[in-house]
Amino acid sequence: MTAPHNIEHEREVWNTYAESTxxxxxxxxxLTFCWTQYTGHGPGPEILGDPETVLExxxxxxxxxxxxxxxxxxxxxxxxxxxxxxNTTERxxxxxxxxxxxxxxxxxxxxxxxxxAVYSIFGAAWFTDPVHLFPLVAARLNPGxxxxxxxxxxxxxxxxxxxxxxxGFAGPAMFxxxxxxxxxxxxxxxxxxxxxxxxxxxxxxxKPGHIGTLxxxxxxx
Numbered sequence: 001m002t003a004p005h006n007i008e009h010e011r012e013v014w015n016t017y018a019e020s021t022x023x024x025x026x027x028x029x030x031l032t033f034c035w036t037q038y039t040g041h042g043p044g045p046e047i048l049g050d051p052e053t054v055l056e057x058x059x060x061x062x063x064x065x066x067x068x069x070x071x072x073x074x075x076x077x078x079x080x081x082x083x084x085x086x087n088t089t090e091r092x093x094x095x096x097x098x099x100x101x102x103x104x105x106x107x108x109x110x111x112x113x114x115x116x117a118v119y120s121i122f123g124a125a126w127f128t129d130p131v132h133l134f135p136l137v138a139a140r141l142n143p144g145x146x147x148x149x150x151x152x153x154x155x156x157x158x159x160x161x162x163x164x165x166x167x168g169f170a171g172p173a174m175f176x177x178x179x180x181x182x183x184x185x186x187x188x189x190x191x192x193x194x195x196x197x198x199x200x201x202x203x204x205x206x207k208p209g210h211i212g213t214l215x216x217x218x219x220x221x
Contacts, residue, residue, distance in 0.1 A: 058123025
């Protein structure tokens with residue numbers, strides 16, 4: 001099933017999110033890199049291997065990219081929201097991180113750039129149809145490249161595109177879609193898209209009974 005995405009409508013959703021997170025972009029706490037929603041829990045940037053170039057799709061506040069840029073990695077972020085890209089460029093551009101405002105599928109189709117790693121942390125891989133996204137990511141990876149993403153695991157029995165209202169249930173109908181599957185399905189989708197190896201697993205939350213994190217890693221020869 002293909003969800004009827006409206007890019008301009010979704011850009012409005014993410015502009016609103018960018019406004020709500022502006023303070024987080026500019027706060028001065030120590031930069032860290034974590035795949036889960038729990039501070040200090042789970043794996044770190046080692047999942048990406050040892051890349052010289054990375055692309056984060058749906059980069060949000062850009063803090064993960066800033067962490068990588070500080071390590072000397074050529075770090076590029078892609079986000080649909082011009083408000084977010086303005087904020088992140090102002091804050092993290094001096095560290096060497098670069099930010100691009102574009103729709104992810106259009107950008108990957110038209111760009112000739114290649115990367116050692118492409119990743120998404122609760123970002124575009126969660127909100128983009130994997131049937132369309134995954135082959136484009138594979139085409140943008142250098143040989144031996146890594147594609148990794150993290151997001152909440154699927155709610156049992158709720159698979160495929162899931163509609164999500166933003167900003168509450170009163171007022172303008174602002175919504176987007178996110179995609180949820182079981183780990184095996186994610187692996188199958190990646191292999192069908194041209195990746196040579198794929199591993200998807202759910203990392204349990206630090207407190208029993210709390211929401212875990214789906215972490216997926218795939219590689220190209």
